[in-house]
Amino acid sequence: MKIIRFEDPAGNQHTGVWVSTDKAKRIEGDLFSSYQVTEDILPIARLRAPLKPSQIIGVGLNFRMHAEESGMAIPEYPVIFMKSLNAVQDPGGPILLPRHLASEEVDYECELAVIIGKEARNVSAENALDYVFGYTAANDVSARDWQLKWGGGQWCRGKMFDTFCPLGPCIATADSIPDPNNLKLRTILNGNVMQDWTTQDMIFDVPSLIAFLSGDTTLLPGTVILTGTPQGVGMGRKPQSWLQPGDTLTVEVEGIGSLVNPVARA
Numbered sequence: 001m002k003i004i005r006f007e008d009p010a011g012n013q014h015t016g017v018w019v020s021t022d023k024a025k026r027i028e029g030d031l032f033s034s035y036q037v038t039e040d041i042l043p044i045a046r047l048r049a050p051l052k053p054s055q056i057i058g059v060g061l062n063f064r065m066h067a068e069e070s071g072m073a074i075p076e077y078p079v080i081f082m083k084s085l086n087a088v089q090d091p092g093g094p095i096l097l098p099r100h101l102a103s104e105e106v107d108y109e110c111e112l113a114v115i116i117g118k119e120a121r122n123v124s125a126e127n128a129l130d131y132v133f134g135y136t137a138a139n140d141v142s143a144r145d146w147q148l149k150w151g152g153g154q155w156c157r158g159k160m161f162d163t164f165c166p167l168g169p170c171i172a173t174a175d176s177i178p179d180p181n182n183l184k185l186r187t188i189l190n191g192n193v194m195q196d197w198t199t200q201d202m203i204f205d206v207p208s209l210i211a212f213l214s215g216d217t218t219l220l221p222g223t224v225i226l227t228g229t230p231q232g233v234g235m236g237r238k239p240q241s242w243l244q245p246g247d248t249l250t251v252e253v254e255g256i257g258s259l260v261n262p263v264a265r266a
Contacts, residue, residue, distance in 0.1 A: 099266045
């Protein structure tokens with residue numbers, strides 16, 4: 001099942017199940033407690049990010065070949081950072097290049113995002129997928145200069161600007177993706193394929209990440225976990241390739257769909 005958040009032509013917001021590109025069955029209730037799919041079919045005027053996360057946790061350097069292209073060692077434990085909730089952007093909404101804290105090195109990262117569906121604390125890797133509500137596509141947009149040069153030794157400043165976490169276009173429920181570590185990922189920039197790999201290359205697979213992140217730490221329903229990006233980011237290219245106003249980015253995740261965002265100056 002593919003779940004979306006959307007606006008109808010009158011501007012009212014709904015949660016629903018995709019019927020077609022322009023129609024959805026309305027959902028009543030809360031996705032993380034109790035909900036019901038109704039028979040009400042509504043027109044889709046605009047897609048929104050498929051959920052309002054309770055928190056966003058990022059995992060860095062989690063693909064072997066991306067770690068290699070970045071010139072960084074394979075981590076012993078997952079590398080963790082946070083993205084703030086203001087970073088969420090809708091499908092079709094612009095990625096805004098910072099001007100006040102200006103960056104000339106804004107990069108893309110296609111990622112599989114895991115959505116936690118119930119409280120998870122000290123869960124085992126063997127049981128970890130039982131806590132997953134579903135999956136969506138994410139673009140972990142990153143200002144590399146603020147991430148690596150001016151961020152004071154941590155990555156959050158370069159990762160948490162407004163619009164730096166597009167999510168969508170839908171949530172593919174967990175039953176529709178039995179193996180999250182066997183999915184194709186792609187980034188297409190202005191029609192050119194920049195990233196094209198699979199989640200099989202993860203250093204820490206999805207169950208291991210959930211087990212690690214839930215260690216003595218409660219993951220709340222609605223937690224979004226960004227699981228890392230494959231090789232092919234702009235920083236790793238020769239010459240390097242940074243996002244520019246007028247660009248169009250498409251992130252594709254197998255079983256979920258295409259997340260498309262234009263790029264503009266803030």
